[in-house]
Structure formats: structure tokens, C-alpha cells
Amino acid sequence: MSAPERIPPRGGVTRSGSCAEADGSGEERSGADTAAVHDLLAHGELTVRGQVREASNAVLLCTVERDGRRADCVYKPVAGERPLWDFPDGNLARREVAAYELSRATGWDLVPPTVLRDGPYGEGMCQLWVDSDPEAELLALVEDEEPGPGWKGICFAEVGEGRTALLVHADDPRLRRLAVLDAVINNGDRKGGHLLSTPGGGLYAIDHGVTFNAEDKLRTLLWGWAGEPLTGEALTVLRRLGADLAEGGGLAGRLAELVTLAETAAVRDRVEALLRSGRHPEPGGQWPAIPWPPV
Structure with missing residues (x-):
């Protein structure tokens, strides 16, 4: 049998930076840590640092800061969503938040913390950035x-x-x-x-x-x-x-x-x-x- 040819994570897209300043490890969080991350994402000051240009909808890479805490995050404004024939217009950001809520309810926490909030380009979803392991074999x-x-x-x-x-x-x-x-x-x-x-x-x-x-x-x-x-x-x-x-x-x-x-x-x-x-x-x-x- 031939050896598998590994496909890199995130479709080959990588970025420096870490969410460690927000939650300590980027992995399992206590209830208090989760509440603190939610507060940071929902109420912190968003600063746009860049854009994922290959995305079909607007995906902005940001930092969010509040009370001395700072993290990298992704902000997807509703204004940057492309209409889809089989989904209501301006509703994709809410579905991202709904997926996070359901993931939390499973106890598996497979979706990074995600909130709905106002931002530089209006309402959108804000999600904690998670660094991927370039050596992962999925x-x-x-x-x-x-x-x-x-x-x-x-x-x-x-x-x-x-x-x-x-x-x-x-x-x-x-x-x-x-x-x-x-x-x-x-x-x-x-x-x-x-x-x-x-x-x-x-x-x-x-x-x-x-x-x-x-x-x-x-x-x-x-x-x-x-x-x-x-x-x-x-x-x-x-x-x-x-x-x-x-x-x-x-x-x-x-x-x-x-x-x-x-x-x-x-x-x-x-x-x-x-x-x-x-x-x-x-x-x-x-x-x-x-x-x-x-x-």
C-alpha cells in the first residue's frame, strides 16, 4: 500500500498569532474562562488587521481588546454576505452562532467561541481565532x-x-x-x-x-x-x-x-x-x- 500524501490543515492557509492571551491555552476552558472569552468577543474593541480574500463572503481578521485582554478573531459582517437562493438574506452570521450554541450543548465544544455583535461594518459574527497544527494528519x-x-x-x-x-x-x-x-x-x-x-x-x-x-x-x-x-x-x-x-x-x-x-x-x-x-x-x-x- 502506498504511503498517504498528507493534505495540510486549513486548506494550506496559515497565520501567525494565537488566542492564548484570551484563554490561556486555546484548548479546553472552564466556565469562567468561557464567560470571559464571550465577554471579550462581544464587547471588546474590534480592530481590522486583514482579510481572507479567497473566501466567498467577507472574512475579516481582527484583534479584539477589553480590560487588558486581547485576542485574535474572525469578524464576518452581514453586509459582506453573498445572497444564497436557499437561505434567507443576511442570516449566515446567525447560523454560525447557532452552530456554536449547539456544539456547546453537546459538550464536545467543536466550534470556537462565537458571538453575534456590532462591528466596524455593522452586525456580524465574531469568532475566536484558533491556530492549527501544520503537522496534523486529518x-x-x-x-x-x-x-x-x-x-x-x-x-x-x-x-x-x-x-x-x-x-x-x-x-x-x-x-x-x-x-x-x-x-x-x-x-x-x-x-x-x-x-x-x-x-x-x-x-x-x-x-x-x-x-x-x-x-x-x-x-x-x-x-x-x-x-x-x-x-x-x-x-x-x-x-x-x-x-x-x-x-x-x-x-x-x-x-x-x-x-x-x-x-x-x-x-x-x-x-x-x-x-x-x-x-x-x-x-x-x-x-x-x-x-x-x-x-
């Missing part, structure tokens, strides 16, 4: 029909000169949790560049504007577990989410402030469907299963 290409131990095959990809290779993702419990989260939020755009493995061993996922649609939109690179039984951990988390999404539940109330009532109900329906099947979802066949470009 995606790879292998020129074999079988991915081998530690990898899950996704699809074949052209690699030039008439050659194809199997695009694979790591058989990693962190990614498996993310696959469950994506199924719940109905992520229509889970690309490889959205996966951030941190130097401390954590995993974060970014770019959740195309989520929470009431219709099935799931497009992802994390199909490696499709049809397999959900883990006991995932089933426990889904049962907890179901209770929190019930009428009067705290999560249901938070989502209703960010997405439509129909979309909030659809989240509840997806959780119930996962619990009934007890398995990871499979591509439905009525929507492209893998986003383009995939990385």
Missing part, C-alpha cells in the same frame, strides 16, 4: 482502493497525468463526533479546510453559515462512518440534545433567536431520526454528497 490521498488502518475512504480524486487517488479522512473519534454534529445542524459545506487540529491535540471546525436548513442539505467529507452504528457516547449526547430541544428547553430558545422556528423544529426531527436509526446517516442521493471544492 486528510490524505492514497493511490489504493483500500485506505488502510487509521483512515476512512471518501471518494476518488484526480491527481494529474491520468492518475486518481482515494481521498481519505482520519479514523479519529474527534472527527466522528463532528460527523454527528454536522448531521444534526445539517451542514451543507463541510470541507477539509474547515477542520483545525490544534497543537494541544484539540479539534475545532469553522465556517457554519450554510447550516440549519429545514431541507436535507448535508454535504461533507466525513462520510467514512456512513451507515455504521453510532457510538454510545453519541447516543447519550443526542438524548441530552433531544431534551434540551424540547419545547421550553434552553437550547430550543437560543436557536429560535437565531434561525427560523421551522428550522429549529427540523433540528429536533434530525436528532430524533438519529436516535431511531442508531446509525450515522448515509447520502440521500437527492443532493451532492460532497462539497466542491472538497478541500
